[in-house]
Amino acid sequence: MSRARKVKCDEEKPECQRCTSTGRKCDGYQQSLQWKPLSLPTRLPSRDFYNPTNSRALQFFHVSVAPRICGEFSAYLWTNLILQLGDSQPSIRHSIIAMSLLYEDFVQCGQNQATSLAIRHYNVAIRQLMATKDISVILVTCLLFLCIEMIQGSELQALMHLYAAFRILYTSSSLPQWVHEFLTPVYRRQTLFALKFGLDVNAPEELWNMCTAKEIRTPQDARLVTDTIYGRTFQLVSQGREFRRLPLHIRTPPRQLLHAQQRILDTIQQCRGLIKSTWGRGSQPEDQRLNYLNSIITLEASKVAALLAFESSEMASDKFADSYEMMLPAMEEVSGAMNRQCNSHRERIFMLETGYLIHVFWVILKCRTFGTRMRALALLRRNMSTRAGFWDVKRLLLIARRVIELEHDLMLDHTDQVCNPSPWTDEPPPEDRRIRLLDCNFRAPSTENIVGERKNTLSRMVSFTLRDSEGKVYTVCEHI
Numbered sequence: 001m002s003r004a005r006k007v008k009c010d011e012e013k014p015e016c017q018r019c020t021s022t023g024r025k026c027d028g029y030q031q032s033l034q035w036k037p038l039s040l041p042t043r044l045p046s047r048d049f050y051n052p053t054n055s056r057a058l059q060f061f062h063v064s065v066a067p068r069i070c071g072e073f074s075a076y077l078w079t080n081l082i083l084q085l086g087d088s089q090p091s092i093r094h095s096i097i098a099m100s101l102l103y104e105d106f107v108q109c110g111q112n113q114a115t116s117l118a119i120r121h122y123n124v125a126i127r128q129l130m131a132t133k134d135i136s137v138i139l140v141t142c143l144l145f146l147c148i149e150m151i152q153g154s155e156l157q158a159l160m161h162l163y164a165a166f167r168i169l170y171t172s173s174s175l176p177q178w179v180h181e182f183l184t185p186v187y188r189r190q191t192l193f194a195l196k197f198g199l200d201v202n203a204p205e206e207l208w209n210m211c212t213a214k215e216i217r218t219p220q221d222a223r224l225v226t227d228t229i230y231g232r233t234f235q236l237v238s239q240g241r242e243f244r245r246l247p248l249h250i251r252t253p254p255r256q257l258l259h260a261q262q263r264i265l266d267t268i269q270q271c272r273g274l275i276k277s278t279w280g281r282g283s284q285p286e287d288q289r290l291n292y293l294n295s296i297i298t299l300e301a302s303k304v305a306a307l308l309a310f311e312s313s314e315m316a317s318d319k320f321a322d323s324y325e326m327m328l329p330a331m332e333e334v335s336g337a338m339n340r341q342c343n344s345h346r347e348r349i350f351m352l353e354t355g356y357l358i359h360v361f362w363v364i365l366k367c368r369t370f371g372t373r374m375r376a377l378a379l380l381r382r383n384m385s386t387r388a389g390f391w392d393v394k395r396l397l398l399i400a401r402r403v404i405e406l407e408h409d410l411m412l413d414h415t416d417q418v419c420n421p422s423p424w425t426d427e428p429p430p431e432d433r434r435i436r437l438l439d440c441n442f443r444a445p446s447t448e449n450i451v452g453e454r455k456n457t458l459s460r461m462v463s464f465t466l467r468d469s470e471g472k473v474y475t476v477c478e479h480i
Contacts, residue, residue: 053117054097058086061100064107069147071353071388072290072338073189074220077182082140089137094125095144102151106387107348122148135172136179139165143186147352150389158390162190185224189353191231193389213270219291222275226298229271233264233302233309240309253310264306272299290337293330294356300327301359304366314434317366324367328375331356331363335379347385354388357396364400365438368428373404377416398480399440399462406464406476407433436473437465 066078086093101118122145129141142165149158165187169175175184216222236257243253253261279292304320311317334356363376377400384394401412407429410422418425424433440462459479467473 057097057100057104060104061096065100065103067341068349069103069352070186071351071355072294072334073186073223073353073355074182074287077186081178081182082144085137085140089128089132089141091125091128091132091137091141092144094121094128095141095148098122098125099144099148099151102148103350106151106350109348118148135168136176136183139168139179139183139187142168143183146190150352151350153390155390159194162187162194166194185227186352188224188231189227190389192234192354192358212267213274216271216274216278219279219288219295222271222279222295223291225271226275226295226302229264229267230298230302232260233306236260236264237305237309243310244312257310261306261309265303268299268303268306272296275299286337290334293334297327297330297334297356297359301362305362308366313431314436315431318368318428321367321369321372324363324369324372327359327363328372328379331360331376331379335382339382349386351386351388354391357383357386357388357393358391361391361396361400365403365435368407368434370404370408370425374416377401377404381416395460395480399438402462402478402480403435403438403464407435409433432467432469435464435466437463439463439465 062079062083066083067075069075069078082092082096086096098118098121101114101121105114105118125141125145129138132138132141142161145161146158146165149155149161169184169187212225215225239257240253243257275292275295279288280296284292300323304317304323307320308316357380360376360379364373364380367373367376377397380393380397380400384397386393401416405411408422408424409429410425411419413419440460462478462480464476464478465473466476
C-alpha cells in the first residue's frame with residue numbers, strides 16, 4: 001500500500017507499476033539493504049584457475065593439510081580463515097596450492113613429483129605479495145611461505161619469512177582483531193625455532209605483560225598465555241647459557257635475568273592454580289581437554305626449565321623427577337587423541353607446530369630416571385612418522401636412544417629393549433656420564449643414510465658435550 005496516495009501496490013517485482021508509471025516512488029516496499037564492501041577487496045580467480053590440478057590441490061589442502069598442520073592446536077585458522085582469504089587474495093591462493101602439492105609429496109615420500117609445479121605457484125605468490133599492502137594478507141602469506149620452506153627443509157629461507165613476520169607483528173600499532181586472536185599465537189609459538197638459530201625476536205615488553213592469570217577466561221586463553229610463558233622461558237634459557245658453563249659462585253647472573261626468572265615462576269604458579277581449579281575437574285569436550293592438558297604440560301616444562309636456567313650441574317635436574325613423571329600421563333593422553341584424529345601411526349604427517357612432542361624429547365634429555373625415560377621414548381616411537389617443523393620425530397627418536405645409551409652405558413636393540421645389563425638402570429647416572437649440551441647441526445653436510453629411511457634422507461652430525469670426573473669438558477660427535 002502506498003501510504004501517501006492510499007493506493008494499493010500491484011506487488012510487481014522489482015517495482016510497483018502503479019507508482020512508477022506516474023513517476024512516483026512507491027513506499028509500499030521495505031527499504032532495500034545495502035551491503036558494505038569487505039575490508040579486503042574481492043578478486044575472484046579466473047575460470048581457468050580452477051583446472052583439475054589446482055582444484056585437486058585445493059581439495060587436498062582442505063581435507064588433509066588444514067586439519068593436521070596445526071597439530072594439537074585449534075585448526076580454525078587453517079580450515080576457515082586461510083581458505084576464505086584464499087578466495088579473494090592471489091598471494092594466499094597460490095601459496096595454498098604450492099603448500100598442498102609439497103605436503104602431498106612429503107606424505108608420499110616424493111612419489112607425487114609435483115615440486116616444479118609447486119615452485120611455480122610459489123613464485124607467482126611472491127610476485128603477488130610484492131603488490132600487496134594489506135598487513136593481514138602479508139602475515140598470512142608469510143605463514144604459508146614459512147610452511148613451504150619448512151616442508152622443503154630450507155632453514156635460512158624459513159627464518160627470513162619468520163623475521164619479516166616478527167618485525168610486522170611487533171612494530172604495527174593497528175592490526176585486525178582476528179590477527180591478534182588467531183595469527184599472532186602461531187607466530188609466538190615459533191619463538192623456539194627462531195631462538196634456536198640465534199634470531200633476535202625483539203618481542204616488546206607489552207607482550208609479556210599479557211602473560212597473567214587475569215588474561216585467562218577460556219581454555220583457549222589458557223593455551224595462549226602458557227605458550228607465551230614457554231617462549232619467554234626459552235628466551236631466558238638461551239640468555240643463561242654462558243652462566244651454566246661455570247659454577248654460580250664464580251659467575252652470578254645479572255639482576256635483570258634473576259628478576260625475569262622470578263617473574264616467570266610467579267606467573268606460572270598463578271596460572272597453574274587458576275587453570276587446574278577451573279578446568280581440571282569433571283568431563284570436558286576433547287578440544288577443551290587437549291587445551292587443558294597442553295597448558296599443564298607447558299607450564300610444568302617452563303617451571304623446570306626456568307629453575308634450571310642458570311644451573312651449571314646436570315645433577316640439579318634430579319630434583320624434578322616428580323615433574324617429569326607427572327608430565328608423562330598427560331603427554332600420553334594427548335598423543336592418543338592426536339593419533340585418533342590424524343591416523344598419524346599410519347602415514348607421514350608434517351606439522352608446523354612442535355607442540356607436546358618437543359616436551360617429550362626434552363624429558364628424555366633431562367630426566368635420568370631410566371623407567372620414565374623409556375616411557376617417553378616409547379611415546380616418540382608411536383609418533384615417528386611425524387615431522388614437527390624442522391624436528392623429524394624419527395631423528396629425535398634416534399638421538400634420544402643414543403643419549404640413553406651413552407648416559408646409562410648400555411645398548412638398545414631395534415625395539416628399544418636393553419641388550420646388556422648396566423648399573424645405571426636402577427639409579428641415575430653420575431655427573432661424568434651426563435650429557436651437558438646437545439648440538440644438532442641441521443646444516444652440516446651429510447655422509448651417510450639412516451637405515452630404513454629413503455635414500456635421499458641423509459644423516460646429520462650430532463655433538464654430545466660431557467664433563468669427565470676431573471672437570472674437563474669433551475665432545476663426542478656422531479652421524480645420526
